Structure formats: C-alpha cells, structure tokens
Amino acid sequence: MTSIRVRPRFRHQVEGTAKDINTKLVEGFKKHEDEIHMIFLPHYLVVEYNPDLRHYWSPQLQLSLEENEEGVLVRGLYGPHPNVWSIFFYGYASMGVLSTFLCIIGISQAMVQGQYWAFWAMGACLLIATVLYLIAQFGQKIGAEQTFEIHHIYTDIMGHPEPIH
Template sequence: MSSFRLRPRFSHTLDLSMEDMRDKIVRQALDDGDLCEVKCFPGYLTLRIPERAQHYWSPQLNLSLESDAPGQTRVEGTYGPNTSVWSAYLYAYLLVGTAGIFSGIFGACQWFIGETAWGLGVFATMIALALGLYILAQFGQKLAAQQTFLLHRVYEDAVGHAVVVK
C-alpha cells in the first residue's frame, strides 16, 4: 500500500445496493470492536482510528458510495490525515505555490530587464519549501502506515476481497 500520492485512493464497483454496502461496512467496523470508529452520512462513510489511539498523523478512510446501476454500488475510497491536518497542508501548498508563482514571474522580469534577480532566490526557496512539505507528508504517511493498514483491512473484510490502493 506504499504510495507516493499525498492521499492514496482506490475505486471499484460491487454488486450490492448502496444501502446494503453501507450496512455491510458499518457492521464490519462494529464487529471489529474498538479498532475503528465509523461516521455515516447519506452516500458517504468515514472510518477513523478511535480518539484514544490517534496521533497527529492518524489516517481516516473516506468512502463515497454511488449507485452505479440497479443493484451495484461504486465505492471511491481516499486515505488521508485528519481534516485539520489536511487543511493545514492545503493552505501551506496554496501559500507556497502562490508565492512561488509570483516570485518566479517577478524574478524573471528582473532578470530580463537586467536588474538583480532576487525574486528568483525567493522562487527557489518556495520550491524547496514545497519539496519539504511533500517529504514531510510522506514521512507522516509512513508513521501512519500501521493504522492505514488496519483501516484497509476493516474495509477489505467488509467487501470480502482484496482491494488495490493506487
């Protein structure tokens, strides 16, 4: 399940209705005792690590259930950190990306008109920060790998077969 993606995911279709699929996943999560918690919303489920076992990098599995055809359900699963951690990363990437684009354009303009292109130094710093954020996210995924496997096992037990994560 090792992935270089920021949020590993999977997608497949099952021969069950949406309600039956949701009930099967919820039942499996409850049958596994206190290994994970489940939050249900219409067409959407979240499997999480119980709060007492969570750490900063603890993952959650977000499942989107859509009726693909009569008696079939398409399941889209996405692994990711807690919503607050994901939001912090999203805003950090947004800030670094925006500053990188503007400093790159400004530095290129400085260079073309023959001035000192200090904007390119800021651009290089933003690239280094973006790379650092990515490496930190990969490190967090490795710290959360055991809990991610646990959530994935609960889901695979519910559907009754192996599911490949991309």
C-alpha cells in the same frame, strides 16, 4: 499501499444497492468500536481511530457509494485528519502563489535592473514545497500500520477491492 501518493485511493465494484452496502459497512465497522468510530450518511462514511488510539498522523478512510448498472461502486480514500491535510494544502498553495509573484518580480527585475534576487527566493519556495512533501511522506509512513489495519477491516467486511493507486 506502498504508493508515494499523499492520499492513496481504491475502487471496489460490489453487487447490491447502496443502502444494503451502507448497512453492511456500518454493521461491520461497529464490530470494531473499541478501535475505530465512524461518521455515516446514506452514501458516505468516514472511518477513523478513536481519540485514545489516534496520533497526529493517524489515517481516515473516506468511503463514497455510487450506484451504477453493475451494482455499487465503493470509492475509498485514505488520508490524514482534515486539519493535517489543510496545513499541507495551504502550505503548498502559499508556496505556489508566492512563487508566481516572485517569478513576476524576477522577470521585471531582469528586464529593468538586471538583478535576480526574486529568482533565488523562488528557489527557496520550491525547497519549502519539497520539504513539505517529504514531511507528508514521512507522516504517511508513520500512519501506514493504522492504514493497513483499517484496510484489513474493510476487506474483511467487503472483500478485496482493486489495487490501491
């Protein structure tokens, strides 16, 4: 999991039915109730740390179960709590929308007045987006130990999945 991706993912093909795999996962994660808790639905589980062990950058593991011809495809996604993820998503979206408008203003300025201040402001938006990305990477490194712990619990329950990407 040394990926530079903001939200590492994995896929794991296992034999059985989604109901059996779901039961196996729920029972396996319940053995670690002192550290983690989970939210589970028939084909979806969210595993996260208990509030006393959780910090701002603590990860969640979201597991979805999809039945196919070979058995069940388990898709795992590691990421921060949705509140943290939303802050970064809206930060990136805001910078993208603002940059688009600044580009339109900058092109208009260049055609009419010959002034280019909007292009400089666009550069500031790019700088802010880059800083947001670096902060996200820093946060991912802070939560890496807990991510590895959850991943090891998962592999103890289910075996080793395909490499994370």
